[in-house]
Amino acid sequence: MHRLFVAALLLVFWVLLSGHFTTLLLTLGVISMLLVSWFLWRMDRVDGEPSRLYPSIGLVGYLLWLFWCVVKANVDLARRIWQSSLPVQPIWSRLDTKVQTPFEKTLYANSITLTPGTLTTDVHDDHFMVHALSQEGLDELCEGEMERRIRRLGI
Amino acid sequence: MSCARARWSGGSGVWGSNAMLIAAIIAVMVTMILALIRALIGPTEYDRMLAANSFGTKTVLLIALGGHLLSWHSFLDVALLYALVNFVGTIAVMRFFEYRTPADGDTAQ
Amino acid sequence: MSPWVEILSGFCFLAGGFLCVTGGVGMLRLPDFFARVHASGLTETLATPLLLVGLMLQMEWSLELFKVVLIALLVLATNPTATHAMAKAALHGGRRPVTGGPAAAAQEDTSSKA
Numbered sequence: 001m002h003r004l005f006v007a008a009l010l011l012v013f014w015v016l017l018s019g020h021f022t023t024l025l026l027t028l029g030v031i032s033m034l035l036v037s038w039f040l041w042r043m044d045r046v047d048g049e050p051s052r053l054y055p056s057i058g059l060v061g062y063l064l065w066l067f068w069c070v071v072k073a074n075v076d077l078a079r080r081i082w083q084s085s086l087p088v089q090p091i092w093s094r095l096d097t098k099v100q101t102p103f104e105k106t107l108y109a110n111s112i113t114l115t116p117g118t119l120t121t122d123v124h125d126d127h128f129m130v131h132a133l134s135q136e137g138l139d140e141l142c143e144g145e146m147e148r149r150i151r152r153l154g155i
Numbered sequence: 156m157s158c159a160r161a162r163w164s165g166g167s168g169v170w171g172s173n174a175m176l177i178a179a180i181i182a183v184m185v186t187m188i189l190a191l192i193r194a195l196i197g198p199t200e201y202d203r204m205l206a207a208n209s210f211g212t213k214t215v216l217l218i219a220l221g222g223h224l225l226s227w228h229s230f231l232d233v234a235l236l237y238a239l240v241n242f243v244g245t246i247a248v249m250r251f252f253e254y255r256t257p258a259d260g261d262t263a264q
Numbered sequence: 265m266s267p268w269v270e271i272l273s274g275f276c277f278l279a280g281g282f283l284c285v286t287g288g289v290g291m292l293r294l295p296d297f298f299a300r301v302h303a304s305g306l307t308e309t310l311a312t313p314l315l316l317v318g319l320m321l322q323m324e325w326s327l328e329l330f331k332v333v334l335i336a337l338l339v340l341a342t343n344p345t346a347t348h349a350m351a352k353a354a355l356h357g358g359r360r361p362v363t364g365g366p367a368a369a370a371q372e373d374t375s376s377k378a
Contacts, residue, residue, distance in 0.1 A: 017232075017334075019327040030272060037325065074310040078283060081290040090299050092361040114346035116305040121351045131298050131351070131361050175274035175321065178333045179315055182281025186307060189288030193300070201297050201354040208346055213284070213337060216315055219335060223319055231331040242342040243301055246349050248266065253353040 007037050058153045065149060066111055071114045078135065088133045092121070095141055096132045099150060108150050112141065173224060180220050187213045204248055211241030269321050276318030282309035297354055297360040301347055308343045312336060 002133040014029035015021075030111060082086050099108050109120040117137040122129035187210055194206035198254025215238045283306060290303030316336045320329055 016330045059306055072311050074283060074306060075281060077290070077306055078286045081286055081293060081303065081306075082269060088291060088294065088299060090296070090361055090363050092298070092363050109348070110344040113347050114305070114340070116302050116309055119301055120303075121298075121355055126355055131297060131301075133302050175277040175318070178353065179277035179281040179318065182284050183315070186284045188289035189285075189292055193291045197296055199354070199359065200348060201357065201359065202300060205297065205304055205350055206291065208350070209287070209307060212308050212312065212343075215335065216284075216312060219319060219332065220315065231328055231335065235331060235335050235338065237311065237340045238342070241345055242338075245346045246340055249346075249349040249353040253349075254354045 003037060003041065006031055006040060010036055016017055016109060030132075035048055049088045050109055056153075062149055062153060066114070068147075069146070070115055073137070077116045080133070090131065092129065092131045093119045093138060095138075097126060097128055098144075099147060106152075107129060107153075109148060110149060111146055111150070166220055166257050176220060180217065180224065183213050183220065184213065187217070192255065200252065204245065204252070208245045211237070211244070268324060273318045273321035276314045276321065280311045280314030283307065287311065296362040297359060300350060301351055305343065305347060308339060312339050323339065 010033045011029060014033060018025055019028065037070075040137045049090060060085070095109065097105070099105050105123060109123050110117050112120045112128070112130060113135075118141060119131045120128050121131055130138065190206045190210045190213065194210065197203040197206060210253045215234045218230055218234040218237060221227075222234070285304075287303050287307030292299050292307060294300050294303055313336050316332050320332050323329060323332070
């Protein structure tokens with residue numbers, strides 16, 4: 001089922017990228033789709049960690065919320081940069097996390113990094129090392145709103 | 156009225172209808188210059204790499220916006236490929252920097 | 265194309281271009297490498313989608329639109345990874361973030377732990 005989903009996704013990807021519907025190009029597309037599916041199958045067998053990320057309502061909602069966070073952080077950082085006094089106080093500190101699975105950790109660390117003003121430099125078992133441009137940015141992370149939302153996704 | 160519409164809908168007045176697009180292209184180019192300055196003066200190699208990565212992303216934007224302005228054919232494929240190459244290149248160079256020397260950061264971990 | 269779409273696209277171009285230049289200025293003004301990473305993120309997380317959305321609003325409805333979406337998604341998805349790789353490489357290379365303000369004392373013991 002998972003393989004069928006990936007294969008269909010790859011085929012749709014090919015068609016959207018090429019935009020041509022001649023027999024030759026469609027045949028090439030099917031061949032590359034089969035090749036990539038085979039590669040993925042081999043890779044999953046090697047590392048034993050098949051990636052199963054399905055688009056869900058929760059994930060889309062989280063991404064929208066994250067985008068709103070990114071917009072707010074962008075405006076904040078742009079204001080700081082244009083002020084002549086340059087009010088940034090870089091801080092590099094430990095952030096305790098409760099996320100468990102590798103996928104949650106990846107999503108959390110990437111979300112932190114994607115938001116301007118905060119940056120994950122290291123990922124450990126129970127904490128991240130986070131570099132932030134201001135104390136406020138770090139405090140917002142410590143409140144754990146983002147982490148709660150990720151854990152609510154349950155992936 | 157028809158004249159005003161023609162100006163807004165693009166096609167007739169090249170500068171009038173595309174003023175914002177041209178402004179965006181100029182902004183992207185200014186950013187590229189700023190990134191280049193950082194790449195030239197950057198005190199550490201990481202600063203230079205960061206500037207190069209940023210420059211690459213701006214190139215993607217420049218290809219996409221400029222291609223639309225000049226009505227190039229299939230410029231978006233070029234931009235897409237450039238985005239991929241930029242990412243892979245950054246990761247490759249950074250892996251190289253990371254394991255080039257037995258860094259003292261390794262023993263601290 | 266209706267005038268409203270044109271105005272919206274012009275707004276996206278202006279805001280995106282402004283953020284872009286802001287990131288470039290930040291890259292020059294901020295004090296050390298780890299701070300400049302944030303400025304680079306500024307040009308990539310919001311300015312890129314804004315400029316590309318502005319571009320999409322100007323284009324005709326075709327498969328090309330999908331490619332613009334793909335470029336935006338690609339940049340957004342790869343940016344954190346590249347940023348993290350650079351920051352981690354800098355840490356391995358022995359660079360430590362310059363920290364300022366009241367948190368400088370707290371930074372001492374966390375860096376010895378890390």
